[in-house]
Amino acid sequence: MTQANVQPDRGYVTINAEECKGCGLCVEACVPRVLALAAHLNHQGYHPAEYAGSGCNGCGLCFHCCPEPGAITVYKLARVAAA
Numbered sequence: 001m002t003q004a005n006v007q008p009d010r011g012y013v014t015i016n017a018e019e020c021k022g023c024g025l026c027v028e029a030c031v032p033r034v035l036a037l038a039a040h041l042n043h044q045g046y047h048p049a050e051y052a053g054s055g056c057n058g059c060g061l062c063f064h065c066c067p068e069p070g071a072i073t074v075y076k077l078a079r080v081a082a083a
């Protein structure tokens, strides 16, 4: 794949691992499959969700299916017109 074919991500997510209960709903909901449960445990004894670091499209499905307020935040990136 050439550099010209690489599309920039349209969003990204941050996950507060200590708020996450490791239910996995966000992992199942994410179409580009960029979320996964971590191998390690948080302080509550759950495997928290982790973002792969790229590939998010900003759809927000993970946020809407998450039962824990504050566990996951979605940022939708705006396109900036070239000068």
Ligand code: SF4
Binding pocket: 011, 012, 013, 029, 030, 031, 032, 033, 034, 035, 055, 056, 057, 058, 059, 060, 061, 062, 063, 074
């Ligand atoms: S916003 Fe959409 S693409 Fe991004 S991590 Fe959440 S479910 Fe996946």
Ligand code: SF4
Binding pocket: 015, 019, 020, 021, 022, 023, 024, 025, 026, 027, 048, 049, 062, 065, 066, 067, 068, 071, 072
């Ligand atoms: S849906 Fe929320 S609580 Fe469940 S694994 Fe994802 S971030 Fe954690």
